[in-house]
Amino acid sequence: MQKEVVLSGIRPTGFLHLGNYFGAMRNYVRMQDEYNCYFFVADWHSLTTHPDTKALKTSVHRVIAENIACGLDPQKVSLYVQSDVPEIAELYLYLNTLAYKGELEKVPTFKDKVRLQPDNVNAGLLTYPVLMAADILIHRAVKVPVGKDQEQHLEMARNFADRFNHRYGEVFPQPRAFNFSKELVKILSLDGNGKMSKSENQMATIYLSDEGELVKKKIMKAKTDGGPAEDNAEKPDYIQNLFTLMSLVSSDDVVKKFEVDYSQCNIRYGDLKKQLAEDMAVFLKPIREKATAIQNDNAYLQKIMREGAEKARASARATINIVRESMGVKY
Ligand code: TRP
Numbered sequence: 001m002q003k004e005v006v007l008s009g010i011r012p013t014g015f016l017h018l019g020n021y022f023g024a025m026r027n028y029v030r031m032q033d034e035y036n037c038y039f040f041v042a043d044w045h046s047l048t049t050h051p052d053t054k055a056l057k058t059s060v061h062r063v064i065a066e067n068i069a070c071g072l073d074p075q076k077v078s079l080y081v082q083s084d085v086p087e088i089a090e091l092y093l094y095l096n097t098l099a100y101k102g103e104l105e106k107v108p109t110f111k112d113k114v115r116l117q118p119d120n121v122n123a124g125l126l127t128y129p130v131l132m133a134a135d136i137l138i139h140r141a142v143k144v145p146v147g148k149d150q151e152q153h154l155e156m157a158r159n160f161a162d163r164f165n166h167r168y169g170e171v172f173p174q175p176r177a178f179n180f181s182k183e184l185v186k187i188l189s190l191d192g193n194g195k196m197s198k199s200e201n202q203m204a205t206i207y208l209s210d211e212g213e214l215v216k217k218k219i220m221k222a223k224t225d226g227g228p229a230e231d232n233a234e235k236p237d238y239i240q241n242l243f244t245l246m247s248l249v250s251s252d253d254v255v256k257k258f259e260v261d262y263s264q265c266n267i268r269y270g271d272l273k274k275q276l277a278e279d280m281a282v283f284l285k286p287i288r289e290k291a292t293a294i295q296n297d298n299a300y301l302q303k304i305m306r307e308g309a310e311k312a313r314a315s316a317r318a319t320i321n322i323v324r325e326s327m328g329v330k331y
Helices: 019-031 043-047 056-070 087-096 101-105 106-117 127-137 150-170 212-220 237-249 251-264 271-294 300-327
Strands: 004-011 034-040 079-082
Touching: 004 019, 004 127, 019 034, 019 056, 019 251, 034 056, 034 106, 043 056, 043 127, 056 271, 056 300, 079 300, 087 127, 087 150, 087 212, 101 150, 101 271, 106 127, 106 150, 127 150, 150 271, 150 300, 237 251, 237 271
Parallel strands: 004 034, 034 079
Antiparallel strands: none
């Protein structure tokens, strides 16, 4: 039986952090045997919000290196850079003729970006969801592991696929959001303000590239409070977050000890943070070292990107041939 196609993209803006790792990448790693996986760096997408390309190359290399360091095996998956696959741009052009200005203007992420960059409301920003649909449909992917914030984009991809199929014949399957594990781990910012994110408060975000000392500093500054007021109290979310992190990197015994301390109002947050910081630093060290080694090995990086692009282009070319055929763009 043919494996189902899974696809996801990461924009090369900002550093990968624990939220990306536990919420997404760890799942990608688990998918790579069961599915036909395509993971790519969305460099074209980043141009819609980050026109300054001085750091682009370094960022693209870092994302590739960090993905491999987190356990993605470039032999098993197609790991590639979007701009190495020109077929995506061609499909984007066709899909643009099926996307309406009105529906694109209504997309909440578009409106957010207009608010954030009123002086650069470029057409690429408006058609961001069309490019994303092209990314997905070019491999006729059916499973797309993305967070909640991308679900509307995915719905639009389904609409564009539908419209294409109605107008030109059945070519595209319907792509759906996909959570591999039952519950996705959500990591909150260490200051207690929402999800851990790439760009907001950097001292409240732990990046995969953070050195041990910095990890300690950040964890020791994490938000806590005066402790539970009664036995078996419910944990506020910023405390639960520390326990969640601990459950991901510390031994069961350690987690249990602090759980018992908490339920009996004996918790010492200083001790908990110290332990968590140590275990987190140990957890991150091999990932960071591997990522750095890969980033410094340009020959290896070039080989990985070339092989990834070859695999992706083989699949993309097959789709484009069918697309052209069904559209009558073939003479
Ligand atoms: N828009 C996604 C984000 O901001 C990145 C992305 C681009 C993507 N193309 C994709 C994700 C295709 C999944 C599938 O995170």
